[in-house]
Amino acid sequence: MKHYSRVRAEIDLDRFDQNLLAIRKALPDHTSVIGVVKADGYGHGAVPLARRMQECGFVSGFAVATAQEGLSLRRAGIAKPILVLGYSFPEEYEEMVRHQISAAAFTDEMLEQMSRAALSLHGEMGVHVAVDTGMSRIGVEPDESGAAFLNRAAHTPGICLEGAFTHFATADERDKERTNCQFSRFVGLLELAKKRYGVTVPLRHASNSAAVLDLPEAGLDAVRAGIILYGLWPSDEVNRSAVQLQPILSLYSQISFVKTLDAGREISYGGTFRTESPTRVATVPVGYADGYPRGLSNKGEVLICGKRARILGRICMDQFMVDITHIPEAAQGSPVTLIGQDGAERITMEELGEKSGRFNYELACCLSKRIPRVYRSGQKTVAEKDYFDDPG
Numbered sequence: 001m002k003h004y005s006r007v008r009a010e011i012d013l014d015r016f017d018q019n020l021l022a023i024r025k026a027l028p029d030h031t032s033v034i035g036v037v038k039a040d041g042y043g044h045g046a047v048p049l050a051r052r053m054q055e056c057g058f059v060s061g062f063a064v065a066t067a068q069e070g071l072s073l074r075r076a077g078i079a080k081p082i083l084v085l086g087y088s089f090p091e092e093y094e095e096m097v098r099h100q101i102s103a104a105a106f107t108d109e110m111l112e113q114m115s116r117a118a119l120s121l122h123g124e125m126g127v128h129v130a131v132d133t134g135m136s137r138i139g140v141e142p143d144e145s146g147a148a149f150l151n152r153a154a155h156t157p158g159i160c161l162e163g164a165f166t167h168f169a170t171a172d173e174r175d176k177e178r179t180n181c182q183f184s185r186f187v188g189l190l191e192l193a194k195k196r197y198g199v200t201v202p203l204r205h206a207s208n209s210a211a212v213l214d215l216p217e218a219g220l221d222a223v224r225a226g227i228i229l230y231g232l233w234p235s236d237e238v239n240r241s242a243v244q245l246q247p248i249l250s251l252y253s254q255i256s257f258v259k260t261l262d263a264g265r266e267i268s269y270g271g272t273f274r275t276e277s278p279t280r281v282a283t284v285p286v287g288y289a290d291g292y293p294r295g296l297s298n299k300g301e302v303l304i305c306g307k308r309a310r311i312l313g314r315i316c317m318d319q320f321m322v323d324i325t326h327i328p329e330a331a332q333g334s335p336v337t338l339i340g341q342d343g344a345e346r347i348t349m350e351e352l353g354e355k356s357g358r359f360n361y362e363l364a365c366c367l368s369k370r371i372p373r374v375y376r377s378g379q380k381t382v383a384e385k386d387y388f389d390d391p392g
Ligand SMILES: *Cc1c(COP(=O)(O)O)cnc(C)c1O
Pocket: 036, 038, 085, 167, 207, 208, 209, 210, 224, 225, 226, 227, 228, 234
């Protein structure tokens, strides 16, 4: 096992299991969970987490953003259904048919090209019709044209209509009026398709994480749970008591250098921080190239020996400095917690988001591939992912 002293993200798989169970408990029995593992599982590592979810009866499949992400799950032996939520490109269809990766469909041209790809391989393309009920991103309209499209999807050779979905734009806001509106448009379209054409859709799904927390009754056949799997919150307006979540990722480093600076010394690029009195300063060998936001310059804090140490000056690409004047026991080699718990103190992705002016989703996705991921269960390391091991 490697040491990863400079920086490592530890992902707690036991907490991940607990999050999954908590989500399950909040949903009606007939509603399954589609694990959203796009963007490498929001930076947490899609493969190890999908492997963990494979074992779970109530996880009916996985959702990703791109065909490539789906293929990488298949290469890792993930066997459950995989849906690409975004636009899939025609040149990807054959590969998707071969590996049974389902696509979102929303134009006739897509249906035709998918059908052609499937028939050329004597296979089938699984399709979920995307319905635009208010996000204005992708999807058919929830009207007669959408119902007719569902009918065509159901009857195009080579196409298997597996599901239909819509996506909420404001489910993370306290006021659920627009979300309820989107939901009734979606359900209305499914009813219309049934009434006009007798089309029934096997898997109907609408909810994202925020709707899982606040509108469990919108669960339909499945929910697409993303951010809450990782123990992070969709926003600060959702009900945080609905589901017991715990963040699963911690980010650790070590002090690389310690010195005491006299009053009047400037710290880091631009000299934006100036010591006013003798200051004990520690260097941390992590920077914005690791995805640690530069916006935390002169604002953020880290945990050292169970205490908060504030960032002095600008975050560099690969290093930054913190004030440890009040932590005499801190020394070169002392552990530094950038995200996670140390003693009674805790720094969350949400706190970093607020302080850096970024979004917790974005922070998680942007933890760079320079950070190795270490997977822990029962106090033991059970898997590791070092992106530099890939020979390229
Ligand atoms: C990303 C995404 C989700 C998951 O959203 P969370 O807020 O992370 O739960 C669900 N559905 C679609 C279409 C998405 O793009």
